[in-house]
Amino acid sequence: MTLRLFETWQNQSLEGIFAECRELSEDAELPTVKRWRENGGKVLGHFQVYFPEEIAHAAGMLPLKMRGAPVEPTHSDSRFGSYLCSILKTNLELVLSNRVELDMFVTHPICDAARNLAAVWGRNYSYPCQILYLPQNANSKASAEYLRGEYDRVKNDIEALTGTQVTDEALRNSIAVYNENRSLLRKIYEIKRKQPWLLSGFEAYLLMNVGGMILREEHNEMLKAAIPLIEARPAKRQDKIRVVFEGGFCEQPPLDLIRAISQSCYIVDDDLLIGLRWILEDIPLEGDLLMNMADAYLEKSTYSPVQHDARKPKEKMLLQRIADSGAEAAIITAAKMCEPGLEDQVTYTKALDEKGIPYFVGEFEENMTSFDSMEIQLETFTENLIFS
Amino acid sequence: MTETKTDELVGRGNKEGADLFREWFDSLADAAKNGRGAAYVFVMGSMAELLHVFDFPLVLPEITSLQTAVRRVADTYLAEAEDYGYSPDICGYVKADMAVQLRGGQHPMGQIPKPSVAVMSNACNTYIKWAEIWERMYGIPLFVLDVPATRQAGGQFQPGSSDFERDRKYVEAQVRELITLCEQVSGKKFDIDRLRESLGYANDMNEGWRRVLELNKSKPSLFNAVTDGTVYLGVSNNLRGTKKGSQFFKNLVEEMEYKAAHGIGTQIVEKYRLGFVGVPCYPIFRRFSEMFTEWGGNFVHSTYLNFASGGGNLGYQYDVNRPIESLAEGYLISVREAMDNMFHQDRVVIDWVKNYELDGVVYHPIKSCRTVSTGLADGRRAMMAATDVPSLFIESDMMDKRVVSEAQMKNRADAFFEGLASRREMAKVAQT
Numbered sequence: 001m002t003l004r005l006f007e008t009w010q011n012q013s014l015e016g017i018f019a020e021c022r023e024l025s026e027d028a029e030l031p032t033v034k035r036w037r038e039n040g041g042k043v044l045g046h047f048q049v050y051f052p053e054e055i056a057h058a059a060g061m062l063p064l065k066m067r068g069a070p071v072e073p074t075h076s077d078s079r080f081g082s083y084l085c086s087i088l089k090t091n092l093e094l095v096l097s098n099r100v101e102l103d104m105f106v107t108h109p110i111c112d113a114a115r116n117l118a119a120v121w122g123r124n125y126s127y128p129c130q131i132l133y134l135p136q137n138a139n140s141k142a143s144a145e146y147l148r149g150e151y152d153r154v155k156n157d158i159e160a161l162t163g164t165q166v167t168d169e170a171l172r173n174s175i176a177v178y179n180e181n182r183s184l185l186r187k188i189y190e191i192k193r194k195q196p197w198l199l200s201g202f203e204a205y206l207l208m209n210v211g212g213m214i215l216r217e218e219h220n221e222m223l224k225a226a227i228p229l230i231e232a233r234p235a236k237r238q239d240k241i242r243v244v245f246e247g248g249f250c251e252q253p254p255l256d257l258i259r260a261i262s263q264s265c266y267i268v269d270d271d272l273l274i275g276l277r278w279i280l281e282d283i284p285l286e287g288d289l290l291m292n293m294a295d296a297y298l299e300k301s302t303y304s305p306v307q308h309d310a311r312k313p314k315e316k317m318l319l320q321r322i323a324d325s326g327a328e329a330a331i332i333t334a335a336k337m338c339e340p341g342l343e344d345q346v347t348y349t350k351a352l353d354e355k356g357i358p359y360f361v362g363e364f365e366e367n368m369t370s371f372d373s374m375e376i377q378l379e380t381f382t383e384n385l386i387f388s
Numbered sequence: 389m390t391e392t393k394t395d396e397l398v399g400r401g402n403k404e405g406a407d408l409f410r411e412w413f414d415s416l417a418d419a420a421k422n423g424r425g426a427a428y429v430f431v432m433g434s435m436a437e438l439l440h441v442f443d444f445p446l447v448l449p450e451i452t453s454l455q456t457a458v459r460r461v462a463d464t465y466l467a468e469a470e471d472y473g474y475s476p477d478i479c480g481y482v483k484a485d486m487a488v489q490l491r492g493g494q495h496p497m498g499q500i501p502k503p504s505v506a507v508m509s510n511a512c513n514t515y516i517k518w519a520e521i522w523e524r525m526y527g528i529p530l531f532v533l534d535v536p537a538t539r540q541a542g543g544q545f546q547p548g549s550s551d552f553e554r555d556r557k558y559v560e561a562q563v564r565e566l567i568t569l570c571e572q573v574s575g576k577k578f579d580i581d582r583l584r585e586s587l588g589y590a591n592d593m594n595e596g597w598r599r600v601l602e603l604n605k606s607k608p609s610l611f612n613a614v615t616d617g618t619v620y621l622g623v624s625n626n627l628r629g630t631k632k633g634s635q636f637f638k639n640l641v642e643e644m645e646y647k648a649a650h651g652i653g654t655q656i657v658e659k660y661r662l663g664f665v666g667v668p669c670y671p672i673f674r675r676f677s678e679m680f681t682e683w684g685g686n687f688v689h690s691t692y693l694n695f696a697s698g699g700g701n702l703g704y705q706y707d708v709n710r711p712i713e714s715l716a717e718g719y720l721i722s723v724r725e726a727m728d729n730m731f732h733q734d735r736v737v738i739d740w741v742k743n744y745e746l747d748g749v750v751y752h753p754i755k756s757c758r759t760v761s762t763g764l765a766d767g768r769r770a771m772m773a774a775t776d777v778p779s780l781f782i783e784s785d786m787m788d789k790r791v792v793s794e795a796q797m798k799n800r801a802d803a804f805f806e807g808l809a810s811r812r813e814m815a816k817v818a819q820t
Contacts, residue, residue, distance in 0.1 A: 079766040082783055083477070083755040088762070109537075112513045112759035119731040120766045122541040130540040135558075136510040137534035142561030149554045150536075308516045308532055313524075337477050339758060343517045346473040347524070 003039055005032035005062075006214045009222050014229040017222065021206035024213070025255060028069045030100045032214050036062045037101060042162055045100070047091065047107040047114055048250040049304055050275040051132065052151055052293050054283075057216065058166045058174040059158045064100070065212025066091045067252050067273065068366045071099070079120060085337040086366050087251035088113055092120065104161055105129045106154070109136060110250065110306040111340050128157055138298055138309040147294035155290070171289045179282040181216045184223040186277070191230060193268050193325045197237045199230050201245065201267025202259040209252075211276055240266045241382045243360075244322050246348060247333030247341055248272035249304040253364045260375045261331065264382045269325035274304050305340040314344050315351035322357060329358040329385060331378075336365045358385055390650075398652060401611075401640040405619040408636060410497075412626040417498035419445035425504025425573075428522060432698045433509025433533055433723040436628035437586040437706075437715060438566065442574040445501055448625055449518070452495055453484035457670035457787045459496045466788060480756040480787025482518045489525060502526060505573045507566065509533045511698075511723050512759045529573065531566050535559060535720055537727040541735070544724065547717070560716035567712075580711060586629035587706040587715065594722075596637025597624055598703025603644040604688050605744055607661075608653030610644050613690040614664050615677045616654070624697050659684030660808055663740050665691045665733055665767070666752035667760055669797075671789045679798050680750070683805040688744050691729045691736060695760070699725030730760050734767035734774075741775045748808055749779040754786050778811065780804040 009020040024032065033043055044056040045064045053063035073089035075096035080089055094100045104127055107117040115131060122129035132154055135143040155166050185208060191199050207226055211219040243265040247253075252272065261267060281300045284292045303309070303317040322330060332348045334341030345361060352359045360381045362374055419426060427444035429435060436446055456462040462484055469483035470476060472490065493500040503522050508515035510532060519530045536555045538544050545552035567578050600620065604610050611617060620640060627633030647653070662680060664687045669676040680687065694701040699722030707714040729736055740746055751768050753761035761783075768779055782800050784792040 079769070081753040081761050081765055083753075084758065084762060109510060109513065112757070113762045115513070115759075116731050116762035118539070119541055119734075120763050123734065123766055123770045128540065130543075131537070133534075133536040133539070135534055136513075136516065137532040137562055139532075140534070140558075140562050140565055142558050143534075146536075146554065146558040153539075153551060305517075306513070308520065308530070310530070314520075315524075334475075337758075339478050339514055340517055342475040342478050343482070343514075343520075345475070347520070349473060 003036070003041075003215075004218060005035050006210065006218055006222075009225075014226060014233065017226050017229075018203050018206050021210045022255065025206060025209050026070060028071045028094070028099055030064075030094070030213060033062065033064055033100050042103040043101070044104045044106065044158070045095075045102040046105070047110075047117055048087070048275060049108070049110055049306060050134070050278040050297070051106060051108070052154075052297070053216070054171060054174040054178050054293065055151060055155050055166060056158055057177065058170040059155075059162045059164045061103070061158065061162060062215065064102070065273075065275070066094070067209075067212060069094055069099075070254070070367060071097070072367070079124070083337055084113055085251055085335050087335065088117065090366065092117075092124075096124070103127055104158070106132050108132055108134050111338070113339075114250075128161060130157070134297070136308065138307060139311070144291065144294045144298055147297060148288070148291045151290045151293060168289060172285050175283050175285060175289060175293070177216050177220065180220050181211065181223075182277060182279055183282065184220060184227065185211075187227055188223065189269065189277070191227075192266075196240075196242065196266035196268050197235045198233050200262040201265075201270065202255070202262035204267075205255075205258050205272055208273055208276060212273065239386065240264065241329055241385050242266045242268045242325070242327045243329045243331050244268065244318070244325060244327040245270035245272065245331045245333070246318060247331075247335070247345075247364075249274045249306065250341070251335035251338060251366050253333065254366060254368055254371075257364055257368070257371050257374070260371065261378065264379050265331070268327050269321050271304060274302060278302055305344040315347050318348050319351060319355060319357075329360070329381075331360045331362070333362045333364055336363050393646065394650070394652070397643045397646045400643050401636075402616055402619050404636055404639060405623050408627060408632060409619070409622050413497040416445060416447060416500055420493055420499040420501035424501055426501040428503040428506040428519070430508050430512070430515045431625045431696050432511035432726045433535060433719060434625065434628060434698065435507050435533060435566065435719070437590050438563070438583060439507065439570065440586045440629050441579055441582040442570045442576050444505070444570075444574065446626070447500055447503065449485045450481050451622065451625065452488065452497075452500055453481040454670050454786065455495070455497055456484045458673050460671070461496055462671065462787050463789055476788075476790075477755070479514050479518070480785060482514060482521070484787060485518070486521060489522070503528050505529055505531065505569065507531045507533060509535050509719075509723050511535065511537075511695075511726050514759065529569060531569055533559070533562055533566065533719065535723040537724045538732065541732055544728070552720075556717050556720055559720045560713060563712055563716045563719075583711045583715070584708040587708050587711055589631055589634040590629040591705050592634035593624055593628060593637045594700050594703045594705065596641050597697060597700045599641050600637070600644050601689065601693060601701050603641075603648050606648040606653075607745070608651070608658040609661060609686050609688040610647045610653060612654050612677065612681070613687040613693055614668055615674070617687070617690055617693045618668060621693055621697055624700055654686055656681045656686060657684055658686045660747040660805070661686060661688045661745055663687070663689050663737055663744065663746045663749040664752065665737060665749060665764060667692055667754050667757055667786045669752065669754075669784050669792060670786050671792050672794055675794065676797070679801040683801075685748070685805065687750070688746070689740050691733050694736065695726040695729040697726075698722055699729075701725065731763055733763070734770040737767070737771050738774050741771075741777050746777055748804065749777055750804075751779060751781045753781070753783050755783070755791050756785050756787055778804070778807055
């Protein structure tokens with residue numbers, strides 16, 4: 001790795017690293033992507049939730065996780081109707097306002113709105129704008145082979161775009177980089193679960209979030225530097241409720257909302273940016289690598305409202321997440337106008353009612369700036385639990 | 389003689405369609421009374437051809453839901469689902485059906501049987517979330533028929549290519565898995581000859597649908613794609629793969645051929661030929677249409693007739709000599725076409741402007757359906773850049789009266805027609 005996109009965290013204290021991550025997270029100009037392009041690099045922007053970034057990485061592209069941005073959709077508003085989630089608009093706004101320039105855009109059939117994006121994008125840009133059809137029938141015996149073929153198709157398109165052949169060696173190297181990244185993120189989440197006073201949900205989110213906008217090798221380097229500092233932190237356990245946060249699989253809550261929740265609760269597990277942690281185990285580095293990736297997507301993966309898998313009923317998975325993290329309560333949110341998120345809110349709350357697990361329900365929008373009432377309600381919720 | 393023939397044929401499709409629709413609801417009530425478990429399916433990719441082989445009564449919850457709006461009682465159903473916990477911002481069809489299920493299947497048009505299996509394609513993601521509700525309520529198996537669609541504008545994989553073959557194999561494997569599931573649920577053995585029979589009827593219907601849509605290029609147009617077309621669409625979905633459905637479309641083609649040959653249009657004097665993009669406004673179904681017909685505007689085509697028929701507009705013909713393979717290929721091609729009519733509607737409409745000689749296009753995005761509505765504003769921009777045809781963009785809903793502002797819609801429609809009229813006048817002046 002010769003080019004560094006994000007250097008300012010180096011030689012910083014842990015608090016300094018968090019501050020640098022926050023600054024980068026809030027910078028809608030995406031300076032790391034600009035730096036990459038200034039050095040002649042190509043960028044593949046992909047919509048939430050999961051994209052096999054290893055393939056683009058192996059071709060020498062920068063995979064950019066398009067998770068929305070704190071921007072006003074002044075240009076993109078005219079491309080959409082009224083009843084839509086914010087992330088669709090802000091992602092398109094990033095390119096229409098020239099904040100970011102892409103060489104390829106990929107979306108997925110995760111929801112009714114997102115699957116429209118390849119067509120919308122394609123009407124506005126001449127570079128490849130496509131949909132990667134991740135299998136919606138995760139239980140078919142034919143799904144893995146189909147997905148392997150779909151990955152191969154995307155690989156061919158990337159090769160044609162970059163003029164770089166994705167060799168097995170390059171792909172193996174990329175998978176290894178991403179395996180390490182997922183392993184480090186698992187470590188971060190393990191700390192959150194076991195010693196949440198060492199790392200707040202907000203801090204963990206900052207560390208994770210920048211991963212989607214820099215080279216994953218750099219992210220690994222930063223996480224490897226931060227983890228020992230976190231473990232050595234002289235923080236003490238506080239009297240806070242342990243909660244699971246659910247509803248951040250696609251559009252992201254505003255940073256200040258995550259910070260506010262972290263002030264009153266220990267977020268011991270969550271589904272924020274779940275695509276970065278979709279694969280739960282290392283992908284094998286031997287054999288048919290694309291098949292290994294396809295198999296991992298289907299067989300060694302977590303859950304979200306946008307994937308139906310008969311083996312993973314959402315409410316059962318949430319209860320498992322709560323049990324595994326020793327949470328006492330759940331915060332069940334959904335982005336405004338998010339059909340799958342709002343539908344599963346009902347599923348989750350009915351299941352929590354049945355089990356007698358307390359929960360807090362809310363909606364958010366990435367660009368909301370005022371959540372005083374939500375903060376007060378949340379504080380009341382947690383105080384009730386603490387004193388009951 | 390001609391008058392007798394005209395009396396016999398003109399309007400027959402609407403009457404027969406209404407009768408068959410009533411009959412379908414009655415058959416569901418019978419099934420409910422006899423405790424027969426239904427297959428719950430959706431209009432885009434219903435797999436009706438295969439499910440008939442196992443004698444499942446077919447419930448199409450999109451249709452039962454929209455009927456609550458047409459009958460002006462949707463608000464009570466929506467309120468019940470919202471009281472249960474569902475957000476005002478999700479699909480109204482889902483909520484109306486949820487209320488029907490909470491009422492034990494009670495519906496304004498009769499009792500709806502409980503499901504024993506649900507089959508849904510991925511043409512709409514909400515199909516899957518919707519079916520997950522039944523999965524929890526009734527503990528029934530769900531089957532997602534995953535149909536990979538167009539990856540990039542204009543880049544449909546064609547039969548014979550390796551990419552197409554990969555998609556086809558995936559769909560075929562799923563069809564075979566669905567057969568196994570149906571055998572388990574119904575306790576009946578798969579009968580390939582019954583599938584052949586069903587595919588034969590579906591062939592008649594597909595060809596009939598294609599021909600009827602094509603005939604509406606006639607001047608004046610033969611039917612209103614939003615009102616009459618929705619009646620025909622109902623039959624194409626409810627009776628897909630049946631003898632009655634086959635006969636209906638043979639009769640309908642006969643009627644339309646006759647009307648075309650004799651220059652018989654709709655009940656209005658057609659001044660403007662319009663395209664409709666989106667889902668009808670069911671809470672004010674007739675009134676919505678009148679806002680346009682009062683000005684002499686007739687909808688000669690609608691993307692709804694293409695996507696909500698599951699791509700039946702292509703007229704795909706199954707090869708009954710290799711029924712399973714052909715069923716898979718037919719669904720891959722047709723459901724993909726349905727999705728193209730939603731996501732890439734700009735291409736469809738640009739083609740209609742020329743081939744159906746449109747004077748204007750009405751876009752009707754709705755709050756309830758992001759599948760159809762998300763890309764309409766952008767598609768409209770592309771259509772306007774490629775053609776010289778004016779368009780109207782009005783937002784409302786297919787179920788929820790709270791977001792249907794009739795007076796405002798009327799104002800917009802009036803202004804649209806005033807623009808069309810003045811444009812026509814200016815064109816005349818320019819010619820002189």
